[in-house]
Each structure stands twice: as structure tokens, then as C-alpha cells.
Amino acid sequence: MNNARVIISTHNTLAALGLKKLLSEVFSTDVLVVDESFFNVLSTTTEPHLFFVDQDTLVARLPFFLPRKAKTVLLLPSDQSIEDFRTINITLTESQLINEFNSLLEAHHNKDKESTALSSREAEVLRLIASGKTNKEIAQELNISINTVLTHRKNMTAKLGIKSVSGLSFYAMMNGII
Amino acid sequence: MALINRDSKLCDIILHDPSTITVLDRFGIALGVGDLNVEEACQEHGINVEFFTTILNTFINENYFPQYTMAQFSANEIVDYLIKTNNHYQQNVLSNIERHFSFLIAKAPSHNNNLVIMKQFFDEMKSELLQRIDDDNNRWFPEICRNEKAISQIAEAVTVEEPTDTIEDKIDDLINMLVVHMKGDYDHNLGYAVLVAVFSLKKDIKQNNRIRNRILRPFSNALMPSNE
Numbered sequence: 333m334n335n336a337r338v339i340i341s342t343h344n345t346l347a348a349l350g351l352k353k354l355l356s357e358v359f360s361t362d363v364l365v366v367d368e369s370f371f372n373v374l375s376t377t378t379e380p381h382l383f384f385v386d387q388d389t390l391v392a393r394l395p396f397f398l399p400r401k402a403k404t405v406l407l408l409p410s411d412q413s414i415e416d417f418r419t420i421n422i423t424l425t426e427s428q429l430i431n432e433f434n435s436l437l438e439a440h441h442n443k444d445k446e447s448t449a450l451s452s453r454e455a456e457v458l459r460l461i462a463s464g465k466t467n468k469e470i471a472q473e474l475n476i477s478i479n480t481v482l483t484h485r486k487n488m489t490a491k492l493g494i495k496s497v498s499g500l501s502f503y504a505m506m507n508g509i510i
Numbered sequence: 511m512a513l514i515n516r517d518s519k520l521c522d523i524i525l526h527d528p529s530t531i532t533v534l535d536r537f538g539i540a541l542g543v544g545d546l547n548v549e550e551a552c553q554e555h556g557i558n559v560e561f562f563t564t565i566l567n568t569f570i571n572e573n574y575f576p577q578y579t580m581a582q583f584s585a586n587e588i589v590d591y592l593i594k595t596n597n598h599y600q601q602n603v604l605s606n607i608e609r610h611f612s613f614l615i616a617k618a619p620s621h622n623n624n625l626v627i628m629k630q631f632f633d634e635m636k637s638e639l640l641q642r643i644d645d646d647n648n649r650w651f652p653e654i655c656r657n658e659k660a661i662s663q664i665a666e667a668v669t670v671e672e673p674t675d676t677i678e679d680k681i682d683d684l685i686n687m688l689v690v691h692m693k694g695d696y697d698h699n700l701g702y703a704v705l706v707a708v709f710s711l712k713k714d715i716k717q718n719n720r721i722r723n724r725i726l727r728p729f730s731n732a733l734m735p736s737n738e
Contacts, residue, residue, distance in 0.1 A: 492686065492690070492691070493682075493683075493686035493689075493690055494683045494686055494687065495679055495682070495683060496676060496679045496680050496683050498631065498634055498680065499631065499679070499680060499683030499684070499686075499687070502627055502628070502630065502631040502687070503687065503691065505627050506623075506624045506627050506628070506687070506691065507691075
């Protein structure tokens, strides 16, 4: 989830700034906001993991984005879907948006680093552990069995190498999970 | 290294594992050991040879299970060693890590919040360790020394399950945070310094715990089943 370099390009400056703030604060993601002229000189910078663009930018730079459609996400003001491209409805509520971005960024992160990345479920369990919940409470809250909670914890410790509850909480703080 | 015995040379022990010098220090032995072997050094410093070799072997070899137990040693002797060990943590090891950590945070090219969080985790582990030392000094050790006579009459104590140690776990976690999860800008050299300092604490705490749990605790349990 972390250090996924993201490039945002949209004529809606307010949306770009809001998205940048969200991604960098909630997901500790390295974000760059650019204007259209940027795509003439991209070769000089590192290719990012994801592009968030509005429809105008996409249309204007279609030759650029078509070969990169796997990493392009279209920002749309409605639930509309566009063939070949992933879309995000920017009129969703804040928590829905966070969930959307979470799964987007996570998919990329998992591809890069399968061994140490937490799944979104594990991150959820970690968040609850860090907030002081017992295994039983976590099971109730997520509507899963205690055994499943224990399995998540075991996998988490195997991935992160951290076993104490407070160590996990500090890890969650370091990674913006809480 | 083969087990240390009364004929082993002190210089060979230190050359094999330099961290043993901090253990020798607790027996009053400093650098400049010359050609002395264990027996000669113990005579010179009035140390019980069996106790000395047991402690060193426990320190060097993780799987070493002491052949001599409390019955052969005096409670005072063990407690005295553990007090010196605790002092070593309090006066040297913890402040060492702390100093390195402070430098690491201060010298980071830009503010690195992860370092600050790791330091907070270290502080938590540190206060737990200091609390245990406080309990040792004010409750557990005096209790054992008071009952030394009774202890010497217990022929064999029942071995107890080694409890999981939260301090040891937290040190392991801190090491993993540094090794696996370190990120952002930081001075690499100072990062290594923190890591090495935490590692030396880990090694020492492990040995300390083996002595506490394998030698001292079984007898203290046999004496006061309700307390420890």
C-alpha cells in the first residue's frame, strides 16, 4: 500500500488537491499532481504505479493512456463505467472513496510485494488489535470466527515479524493503519 | 566454540565472542586478561569456578542447560550476578540505545515520523524492563535471599515451563521494525548503531532470562508456590 507512486492529472484543481491529501495522509502514498503538459516529458521521470485522470485529460492523451490502461483510473462524477478503464465515482461518500482507493492501492502493492503486504482483512484486524480489542471482540465486530481471527494474527506475525500487541500497534501507526 | 571449562583461556573466550566482556565485567574482570585461564582468573577474583563457567556457557550457547543448579550455588551468588546484570542494562545498555536513537532522529535529513514511533516503542519496552528490575530489587531477590537456607535444603526443584517474556518479544519486534520496516530518510550509520545496540541487549536479555527461568525460578517456585 505504501510508496505506490501516484500521478494525478485533472482540470479540477480542487479534486486533485483533495485526492492528493487523501492519498498521502490516509495511505502514505507518494503523490504528484501534474498538468497535461507533463505527459510530454514523462520519460524523464519514474513511471508511477497508478494514474488518476479525468475524462478530458484521458481523451486529450489517449495514445499515452491506452498502453497504460492497466494502471489508469478514471475519475468520473457518476457511476458510469467506461470500457477498458477502471473508474472511480468521485461523488461517493468519504468512507466509500477510502475503501475504493484502499483496494486499488492494495492490489498494486500486493503485486509488488506479496510476501510482506497485509491483506485488507488483515489490516482491518490489525486496526482492531491496535485499538485494544480482544480476539473475541474482533470476531464479533467482523462477523468471523475466533479461529479466523487467530489465523489472521498468525499470518500477520509471519508477514511482519512482529508478535507483541504493542509492537503491532506501533507498526499500524508507522503505516497509517490507525 | 566448545563449552568453556576451567582450562579455557579468557582471551580465547573474548576473541571468540567479544560480547562476553560485558559478562566478565560483572565478575570484576576487565580487558587486559593476559594469559590467564578460567581457573586462575577465578582464584584471583574469588569466584566460584562452576558458577562462572555455567554463566558463560549459558551466555554463549543458547541450548546449554546448566548441569549445576541452585543446589551447588548460593542464592546470593546468583542474585548478585543478576543484580549486576540489571545494573548493566540500566546504566549502559539502555542509555546506549537511547543515545543512538536520539542521534538517529536528530540527524535524519528530514523529519522521519517512523523513527519517532520506533523510539516510542523502545521507550515502552524500556519502562517495562525498568519495572521488572525494580520488582527484582525490591521484592523477588530479597525474598530469595531471605529463604536461602530453605533453598539449600531442596534437593531438586521441579523444572517449570518457561513463561513467554514480553520484554524479549518486544525487543525482537523492535529489531524487526528496524530490519524489515525501516523507511524514509535517515542516517544509515546511526541506523546500524541503533540496531547493533538493540541486538546486544537482545542477546543479554535472553541469557539473563535463561538464568532466571532455568536456575532461579524453579527453586523460588518450590519455596513459594503461590508467589512466583
